[in-house]
Amino acid sequence: MSSRILVVEDESAIAELISINLRHAGFEVTLAASADQAQYEVDRMLPELVVLDWMLPGQSGVALARQWRSSSRTKELPVIMLTARADEMDKIAGLDAGADDYLTKPFSTNELLARIRAVLRRRAPEALDAVVEVGGLSIDPGTRRVSRDGTEVKLGPTEFRLLHFFMTHPERVHSRSQLLDRVWGDHVFIEERTVDVHVKRLREALEKVHCQRMIETVRGAGYRLTQQQTALSS
Structure with missing residues (x-):
């Protein structure tokens, strides 16, 4: 069974590249180009994981991740953050906001796939056994x-x-x-x-x-x- 991945990225070329590679790897993919659209998709159907860009129109990915962590419905939602910010303090800010992992642009799609699988593996036993x-x-x-x-x-x-x-x-x-x-x-x-x-x-x-x-x-x-x-x- 394939996992549903929500990709939140406002640069259409990057979003399409990620989408093609994820679908080729067997994932179901939904795209969102803004924080509002991402929230709509999460409200409509909770995905197994979100690939979330830091810089988005309207609201930052960091603010969105923090918002999800404060809600009981989405507090366990796995998030991998994408950003052009390579500074260590930015990475810490992303992780502190609730991201499970962090990838700096430009990145290899193979590395992104490996990190997605790793986060899903870490979450799977907990989800299967938890009350x-x-x-x-x-x-x-x-x-x-x-x-x-x-x-x-x-x-x-x-x-x-x-x-x-x-x-x-x-x-x-x-x-x-x-x-x-x-x-x-x-x-x-x-x-x-x-x-x-x-x-x-x-x-x-x-x-x-x-x-x-x-x-x-x-x-x-x-x-x-x-x-x-x-x-x-x-």
């Missing part, structure tokens, strides 16, 4: 337990994987085909309607702790997991 909590619902991959306020929810293995995927990608809309790829795997040839069956089972299990409405159906698009308070008030 995740959304709207009071907690899932622990290590013990295979799901609970809310001390009440445990019993799930089958597929429903557990499905819920873990939803909870590690909250508020995003996922089509049935995306869920098949991410939860069942690329090489499993089953019908998309199978997703509906497992979502129904997951909701039935979550009903025990009054969290069934966290799994929303988005008409014509797929499913998403949202905060329980939002779901119950809708």
